Amino acid sequence: MGSGLPRYECLALADALKWLDACPHAVGSEPVPLEQAFGRVLHAPLAFAADRPDRDLALADGYLVRAEDTLGASSYNPLRLALVPEGTVLRAGCACACHAGQTVPPGANAVLPPEAGEVAGGALDVCDVVARGAGIGRKGQGARCGDMAVPAGRRLGGPQIALAASMGLTDLSVWRRPAVAVVLAGAKPPATEALGAALAGLIARDGGKARQGAATVGALAAAAPADLVLLVGRSGRGGDDDAGDAVAAAGGRLDHHGVALAPGGSVGLGWLGSAPLLLLPGDPISALVSYEVLAGRLLRRLAGRAADWPYPVRRRALSRKIVSPVGLSEWVPVTCDGTEAAPLALAPADGVIGYARADGYLIVPAGLEGHSAEEIVDVVMLGEASSQERE
């Protein structure tokens, strides 16, 4: 590890994150039909527009009664009540067959279960006592009109969609998916296509919508309008590294070029019109790492989501020490076995081999010379492993 300090201005990673977190986020909302709302993020809080239930109702099939009329009833001492038709006021000494969901008429205050009554002619023989309120859902018992149903910012899943439908809603106001213009200027086919596909997948994971333009830095001007622009490749300081110039030529600007992050040191942070623009390195591992550490964080916030890692972070003990230069935030993939994390040696110039094999990763803070063996570190847990462990 420690394959070299970036040769650029060395903006500290913490300052790069501050820059990202200060970007305005105003992509706004859009309505979506309930059928398309799964996984979207609710924009404004959803409140109940009526009491739930909106009236007293029977919760089960049976007989609506006045509980006091059943006092003393048993199979040895059945009490006879007169059966009256549905929908009338229930007077003392009367009962009414009911089904779940039926409105409770005035006078009734309990539902007698079917097995506790026997119909004989036009009468009901009650064989058990029933408590006042039993089997009845009271108006407003579930929620009051005006109560919060779903808070703003909630990722919509099955229950929220089913709840909205039961409120009579047919669409919901959700955060618009940020449009992310991806300009791949670095790698050659087929690596370009694969990197584009990998980034599109990550962008979708983080709530955005990738739009991939022509694979040249010249395509940058056509990237607008977008909510976020990623210019990938040619971000270094070599002879053919013209990404910075392309930004200027397209009318944009870079606030910073170079972050003390490895891999990913040639990242740039700037603007194309009102859209934040990130320069990402073109080699696959640097592109993916700088997306994960920097671009994804901004995108998630633009999409109305939590900015933090989209994977669980777990405390793990290092199986081996990690040496890392002070001043550099070094990204290190690890494999995990139980509560232990083993740093993966990245093959020089071929780090994607190790990344593809990793169960997670950690970032060695810039202020440290590394971590000692057995030190407890925060590991971002990749993939499905995160959902399988119990601790």
Place this chain on the structure above:
Amino acid sequence: MGSGLPRYECLALADALKWLDACPHAVGSEPVPLEQAFGRVLHAPLAFAADRPDRDLALADGYLVRAEDTLGASSYNPLRLALVPEGTVLRAGCACACHAGQTVPPGANAVLPPEAGEVAGGALDVCDVVARGAGIGRKGQGARCGDMAVPAGRRLGGPQIALAASMGLTDLSVWRRPAVAVVLAGAKPPATEALGAALAGLIARDGGKARQGAATVGALAAAAPADLVLLVGRSGRGGDDDAGDAVAAAGGRLDHHGVALAPGGSVGLGWLGSAPLLLLPGDPISALVSYEVLAGRLLRRLAGRAADWPYPVRRRALSRKIVSPVGLSEWVPVTCDGTEAAPLALAPADGVIGYARADGYLIVPAGLEGHSAEEIVDVVMLGEASSQERE
């Protein structure tokens, strides 16, 4: 809680899970282009078909040298080497300008950084010592031909896709997405559409592809061929609960009808042709809970994923006791605050209100009468909260 034991055969939840886990899973594989592989599950292990790198190569721009020729060199004592053209055997006393990625010719064994050499005429003045092997990636150093690149069953993310591209692959063999036929026979519009949308979202989350047929039990016969059939609604024992009959009429069968799970007691487990068929209750909360507890587990396995909950499971202390009848596995939504979980009271017949508000849920095991306050329980953490906490 404890809204009543199901009125059906009471298959224990553990036995229902055993039934699900015993279903054969042979949906097989399909090739997908790399561009569409993000999030899919690799079907067969991917091995390197060549050494990585496949030859010795320069890792950086500079000068290829024999390290022994630089011994003793310093800025006070520069050593002069003859510059020779690229591609020739490097003899003693010679050097050759190189760029990153260039093949190392026989004889050369190190890359001298550009700043450690100065070109003067056709010669190079070497101002620093370089160690043998410095700046050179050895053939097979990253991986050997035949080494595992990505194991079978791995969910494909950015690094795996980038790695496959760098191996020259243009597509990958992944688990086919199981086709899930959803027949909504219970609720009325718009609740039907919403429940269909909610289930389609969950099915996509679990790696399947929902195909929704006409919303009647009669549509069941048309549901085949599918890898999994969900018949939702009319699963109970009331007069219009004809789902069981519809299964028989369509040529299917139920192995079990009724699981000791609440909500979700009227679940059925069976077959339609060679496809597993699940009867789910029609009311939204029972449908969603029985999907989460039962159907989702089977689907994830059919899709080549881990069968376990697709959310992290965390240990939490209950803030209040939960009473639950012995013999019933009771699903209880909770809100979480720090390390504490508070059970949500489900509004009778309107449990979806509580579910929509929940941060997670737990299942009270059938053998317990509930949990006492402050007891530590396993909570399945829903939504994004799972990815934000550190512990």
